[in-house]
Amino acid sequence: MPKDLTVKDASKWFDSRGQQVIALDRASLSLPAGGFGAIIGPSGCGKSTLLRMVADIIAPSAGSILVGNEKPSTARLEHAIGFVFQSATLLPWRTVRENIALPLAIVGRKSKRVARRTPDELIELVSLQGFEDALPAQLSGGMQQRVSIARALVLAPDILLLDEPFGALDEITRQRMNLELLRIWAESSTTALLVTHSIDEAVFMADSVFVMSPRPGRISQVVDVPLPRPRTLQMMSSKIFFDTVNRVREGLYGIDAQGTADLAAGAPAVVQ
Numbered sequence: 001m002p003k004d005l006t007v008k009d010a011s012k013w014f015d016s017r018g019q020q021v022i023a024l025d026r027a028s029l030s031l032p033a034g035g036f037g038a039i040i041g042p043s044g045c046g047k048s049t050l051l052r053m054v055a056d057i058i059a060p061s062a063g064s065i066l067v068g069n070e071k072p073s074t075a076r077l078e079h080a081i082g083f084v085f086q087s088a089t090l091l092p093w094r095t096v097r098e099n100i101a102l103p104l105a106i107v108g109r110k111s112k113r114v115a116r117r118t119p120d121e122l123i124e125l126v127s128l129q130g131f132e133d134a135l136p137a138q139l140s141g142g143m144q145q146r147v148s149i150a151r152a153l154v155l156a157p158d159i160l161l162l163d164e165p166f167g168a169l170d171e172i173t174r175q176r177m178n179l180e181l182l183r184i185w186a187e188s189s190t191t192a193l194l195v196t197h198s199i200d201e202a203v204f205m206a207d208s209v210f211v212m213s214p215r216p217g218r219i220s221q222v223v224d225v226p227l228p229r230p231r232t233l234q235m236m237s238s239k240i241f242f243d244t245v246n247r248v249r250e251g252l253y254g255i256d257a258q259g260t261a262d263l264a265a266g267a268p269a270v271v272q
C-alpha cells in the first residue's frame with residue numbers, strides 16, 4: 001500500500017574539515033499516499049541529502065520525517081522504500097534478471113514483507129523482455145536505468161525515491177523514460193518522489209513540485225500541477241503546462257511579475 005510522506009523542519013549539517021556545512025535548512029514537505037512529487041533546485045541545495053534522509057541512508061540532524069506513521073529507519077527495515085540512483089549501480093557480472101532479483105536474495109525468507117513481485121513480472125513492466133539474460137554492459141543507459149527501477153520495485157515499496165534517474169540520458173530517451181515511469185508508477189501502487197534538474201520534467205511528472213532555494217537549501221515554494229492524468233506529451237504544449245512551468249521558474253529564480261531577478265536572494269543572474 002502506498003504511504004504518505006511528511007517531512008517537517010528537517011535539517012542536515014555535516015562537519016567538513018573542521019567546518020560545519022549546512023546541507024539542508026528546515027525543509028518541510030508533505031506528499032499524500034500514492035501521489036507523485038518532484039523536487040527541483042540548484043546544484044548543491046540538498047536534494048540528494050533530503051532523499052537520503054527519507055531513505056534512512058543518513059539521519060537528519062534536526063526535524064522529523066515520517067513515512068506513513070513510521071520513522072524512516074522502521075520503513076527501511078520493512079523494505080517499504082525503493083531507491084533509484086542517478087547512475088544505475090548494477091552489478092556488472094550479474095544478468096538483468098539476477099540484478100533485479102538481488103534485493104530478494106539479500107532479504108531472503110527472513111523478511112515478513114509479503115508484497116513482492118517476481119523479476120519476470122518486473123522485466124515485463126519495464127519492457128525488457130528478451131534481455132533477461134543480458135549483462136549490464138550489453139544494455140544502453142536507458143535500459144540500465146529500467147533495470148534499476150525494476151530492482152527498486154521488486155519488494156513492492158510503499159514509496160519510490162528517484163534521484164535524477166534519467167539525468168545522463170539524451171532528451172528523447174529521457175522523454176520516453178518519463179512516460180514509462182508514469183505508467184510504472186500508476187501500475188505499481190506506490191508514492192513517488194523524483195529529484196530533477198528539469199522544470200519541464202518536474203511539471204510533466206508531478207502533482208506537486210517542491211522548489212528549493214540555493215544553499216543552505218530549504219523548500220521555498222510548492223507549486224501544484226493542475227494537469228489531468230494520464231499525462232500525455234500533447235499536454236506539454238498546453239497553456240496550463242506553460243503557466244505552471246512559469247510559476248516553478250519564478251519560484252526557482254526569484255523573479256517577480258516584472259521579470260526582475262531577485263539577486264539579493266542569491267538567484268542566478270542569467271535567466272532564460
Ligand SMILES: Nc1ncnc2c1ncn2[C@@H]1O[C@H](COP(=O)(O)OP(=O)(O)OP(=O)(O)O)[C@@H](O)[C@H]1O
Nearest residue numbers: 014016021022023042043044045046047048049050
Ligand atoms: N557527506 C557529506 N559531507 C559533507 N558535505 C556534504 C556531504 N553530503 C553532502 N554535502 C554537502 O551538502 C550540500 C548538499 O548536497 P546534495 O548532494 O544534497 O546537493 P544536491 O541538491 O543533490 O546537488 P546536485 O543537484 O548537484 O546533485 C552540498 O554543499 C554538499 O557539498
Ligand SMILES: [Mg+2]
Nearest residue numbers: 047048049163
Ligand atoms: Mg544530488
